[in-house]
Amino acid sequence: MILRLTHVSTFIGQFHILQDISLEVPAGEVTVILGRNGAGKTTTLRSIMGLAPATGGTISFMGESLNGLPPYAAARRGIGYVPEDQAVFAVLTVEENLRLAMLRRDRAGNERLRFVLDIFPDLAQKLKQKGGSLSGGQKQMLAIGRALVHDSRLLLIDEPSKGLAPIMVEKLAGALRQIKDHTTVVLVEQNFNLASAVGERYVIIDDGHTVQQGLMSDLQADQNLQRRYLGIAAAREGGKVV
Amino acid sequence: MDVFVNLTLSGLSTGMMIFLVASGLSLIFGLMGVLNFAHGSLFMWGAYAGVWVFARTHSFTLALLAGMAAGAMVGWVMERLTIRRIYGNVVAQILITTGVMLVLNELLSATFGPNIIATTVPPLLAGSWAFGNIVVVKYRVFTIVVGFLVALAVHFMLSRTRVGIIVRAGVENQEMVQVLGINIRQVFSLVFVFGSALAALGGVMMAPAIGAVNSGMGIENQMLAFIVVVIGGMGSFLGSALGSVIVGLAGAYTAWFFPEASLAVNVVLMALVLLLKPNGLFGMGGE
Helix, strand or coil, X not given: CCXXXXXXXXXXXXXXXXXXXXXXXXXXXXXXXXXXCCCCHHHHHHHHHCCCCCCXXXXXXXXXXXXXXXXXXXHHCCEEEECCCCCCCCCCEHHHHHHHCCCCCCHHHHHHHHHHHHHCHHHHCCCCCEHHHCXXXXXXXXXXXXXXXXXXXXXXXXXXXXXXXXXXHHHHHHHXXXXXXXXXXXXXXXXXXXXXXXXXXXXXXXXXXXXXXXXXXXXXXXXXXXXXXXXXXXXHHCCCCC | CHHHHHHHHHHHHXXXXXXXXXXXXXXXXXXXXXXCCCHHHHHHHHHHHHHHHHHHHCCHHHXXXXXXXXXXXXXXXXXXXXXXXXXXXXXXXXXXXXXXXXXXXXXXXXXXXXXXXXXXXXXXXXXXXXXXXXXXXXXXXXXXXXXXXXXXXXXXXXXXXXXXXXXXXHHXXXXXXXXXXXXXXXXXXXXXXXXXXXXXXXXXXXXXXXCEECCCHHHHHHHHHHHHHHHHCCCCHHHHHHHHHHHHHHHHHHHHHCHXXXXXHHHHHHHHHHHHCCCCCCCCXXX
């Protein structure tokens, strides 16, 4: 397992958001964290990164504890994080956004940059454009591309499809399929169609607790579980798998 | 025409002098948003250190280096002990940096005494050139050159180097910079120390121009520095440079053509700019 959370507990202010999160992420796969709004999905990712430090339990990455590490130290160990709000640096150009993530300007870094521009050709045409002037979908691509340039062995992506047009979601799904050949991905996603199209494993979180985890194919077949924790059965009947 | 050229040269030189004081504040306040009311004290520590070293060595180069080193050292201690804990907390910044200003000023008075200490322009930079009725003071030309070089160097650093990109990104979103593996607090500490050294450089340069250092020079020049940073626009280093030149030229022309208004011209300029462009001439968002 590349990432293991054991009985993780996290407070944000006085609120006990994560109460008992345990999950395992195998290397080389896409694990999707699912759950209702407010279940604790985003806080789980933020706790792994050290942005919302865990107050209890253990978080280990490649066998080493991440507990107590500041976010930059977690990132230096090879964890990339893409937040849900398409956080690109508006005052920097696309190229500067990408270069910022390259800790070393070596051959491997340049190869990763080329890979990013291959899977997101829209960005290649806008290298000199300011990040703030991109469309929502392009910003999302830039945010993901930046985490990839960083040489992440584990990529945490929070709701990449949020607010995107269906055509952009399809492009994103294509990119995620290419990315998962290079790095392990933990994806928080409300769009079950996207989640099931790219995910190999799932973890369901509800009210700050891990309630179920396993293979995505099992979840796709278990409509009772989908209805109980995800409330998506009705929507899925008319949905299109991307 | 001669009067116009003389006034313009004088205004440019004063503007660049103001810019040297304001350049550090432009980084610390304009870019990082730290409301540092001890900036004038850092400027004064530079001035006193420069005068002290120049009096003993007669080397203005050593005076410049010593002044900047003193500013950097005081800035580093100040950042470690106070500023580091109050990034993002404006009320605490006002209270604590005001306290630091009092401590730093008193330390200077205790060390050098409360009286004015006279100094001179270095021999190489003393005197003037005359072209007909146009008189060009050598030290004024030197300040214009130094101010211009500082503006270029810092602009290059902010816009072309990795450190500059990190600073601009960190000002926009510290959290996102951290998750890229960058210790932004460390970078901000370095920028604070660099800004402090620039403030001290302004002090060393100012001392020969006014012929003395005194314990009130910090607060006077700090006010000017805040005015030009606001006129230029928060977050814009080149805006501060342009704001300094505008204030310098306006001061020179007003003093000649409308002397009654010369005391009020800086504040009137700031009010005008804020009325027309509330974010300053170049607004938010860096270079």
